[in-house]
Amino acid sequence: MFRFRLDGSSGVPPYLQLVHQVRQSLLLGYLREGDRLPTVKDVAADLVINPNTVVKAYRQLEHERLAGGRPGQGTFITATATPVAPEAQQDLRASLEAWLRAADEAGLDDEAVTALIAVARQDLKKERVP
Amino acid sequence: MTQHDADGSVPALRTDRLGRRYGKVWGLRDCTLEVPAGAVAALVGPNAAGKTTLLEMIIGLLEPTEGQVSVFGQTSRADTAETLARVGYVAQDHPLYRDFTVADMFHLGRAMNPSWDQELAAARVDALGIPLQRKVRRLSGGQRAQVSLAMALAKRAPLLVLDEPVSSLDPVARLEFMRDVMASAADAALTFLISSHVVSELERFCDWLIVLSHGHVQLAGPADDLLAAHRLLTVPRATPDAELPGTAIHRTDSDRHSTVLVRAGADQLAAQGRPGWQADPVSFEQLVMAYLQRPTTVTTHDDPAPAAERPGPNTKAVPR
Numbered sequence: 203m204f205r206f207r208l209d210g211s212s213g214v215p216p217y218l219q220l221v222h223q224v225r226q227s228l229l230l231g232y233l234r235e236g237d238r239l240p241t242v243k244d245v246a247a248d249l250v251i252n253p254n255t256v257v258k259a260y261r262q263l264e265h266e267r268l269a270g271g272r273p274g275q276g277t278f279i280t281a282t283a284t285p286v287a288p289e290a291q292q293d294l295r296a297s298l299e300a301w302l303r304a305a306d307e308a309g310l311d312d313e314a315v316t317a318l319i320a321v322a323r324q325d326l327k328k329e330r331v332p
Numbered sequence: 333m334t335q336h337d338a339d340g341s342v343p344a345l346r347t348d349r350l351g352r353r354y355g356k357v358w359g360l361r362d363c364t365l366e367v368p369a370g371a372v373a374a375l376v377g378p379n380a381a382g383k384t385t386l387l388e389m390i391i392g393l394l395e396p397t398e399g400q401v402s403v404f405g406q407t408s409r410a411d412t413a414e415t416l417a418r419v420g421y422v423a424q425d426h427p428l429y430r431d432f433t434v435a436d437m438f439h440l441g442r443a444m445n446p447s448w449d450q451e452l453a454a455a456r457v458d459a460l461g462i463p464l465q466r467k468v469r470r471l472s473g474g475q476r477a478q479v480s481l482a483m484a485l486a487k488r489a490p491l492l493v494l495d496e497p498v499s500s501l502d503p504v505a506r507l508e509f510m511r512d513v514m515a516s517a518a519d520a521a522l523t524f525l526i527s528s529h530v531v532s533e534l535e536r537f538c539d540w541l542i543v544l545s546h547g548h549v550q551l552a553g554p555a556d557d558l559l560a561a562h563r564l565l566t567v568p569r570a571t572p573d574a575e576l577p578g579t580a581i582h583r584t585d586s587d588r589h590s591t592v593l594v595r596a597g598a599d600q601l602a603a604q605g606r607p608g609w610q611a612d613p614v615s616f617e618q619l620v621m622a623y624l625q626r627p628t629t630v631t632t633h634d635d636p637a638p639a640a641e642r643p644g645p646n647t648k649a650v651p652r
Contacts (some may be wrong), residue, residue, distance in 0.1 A: 206460060208536065210536070213613075213615065215556070215559075216535070216536055241518075243515055243518035243519060244517050246514040246515060246517065246518045247511050247514060247515040247518070249536075250507055250510050250511045250514055250536065250537075251520035251536040251537070252372050252517065252537055252538060252539050253372075253513060253514060253517050254370070254371070254517075254537065254539045254541065255536070256371065324585075
């Protein structure tokens, strides 16, 4: 059974953290179509959080068509995300690590790295727009 | 008589201009608030803010001097069986008889509550690994709190009031107790009102927030909406409160800039914001602390000015 976690210091609202984890796990292939998500009560007890927060997260997932409730059975994953193939993921990670090392050697700190990635991403997006 | 909400549902709890006077001093005054059914509401405030006064009027232990309390649409009367049966209560010090066993305590609970659910009480302590034959004085603080909660739940009351339930517990017992509360909240569409002065942990437990200080409600509503309605603005130091969007709640001045927590919607920020001003979302703790530190504009003596003449929230600035 899928298990959620909660980062108390991230500043991201708890319900959004749950939504992000499902999205991310779908991309990484840890969650697949047909998987059952834990019950609201189980998540509330496991993470010691307000059950209404879990309800809100599940509602958001349904709204995004990533999950759906089946009456009396629970909430199930309904989306088929194409997970990144493990080999591709490994290659990408290796080249990213090499790049991060180069950035570190060039004297870029975390903030500078994040800023550079954001700028590069924006430029790429602009290129794609016809 | 049953009172309905605008959307037709009956709130679990409603207080209407509720007040209680002790001699010449008002412990709580003009308290109007609502908690919807199914909410887990936090009641936050410093010591002597009026929290216990409010809770005792809600559970029917204390007669209001003015105003009224209704629980699921029914007006409460202090010291009546109907009122006491509709609200479960876990007191701050988890008062149980030291020489009783857990089973004896449950026996007492059954004798005193017509709707007592013995199976539920027994199943709960069993799940927690607390033997029914153990004497109360041999239970840990955490176990005592859990037995108190089991007894409150076994009353089968739709509203549960918990007065500082974890303040005497160590961090592990605290977590286990709240795990119990969160699981019960999921189980049976119960409504919880939990008082606390520990602000940092509340965000994950509560979806409804009530901030009480100086005997008055400072802030109340759905936690998410309240968070979304506030911003932390960073502005040049000389900027007066009046030029800021919305209402300034709390201000911290540095040499060149000020940080001001304001109550303002996105539209107000867009309309009144200036280039170079930074607006950040507020955390739950920042929000609560800002309202708790807000200078009081209310009087607690016997004859306050009429509401219309009372100074508005913006008129009294924090000392610079």
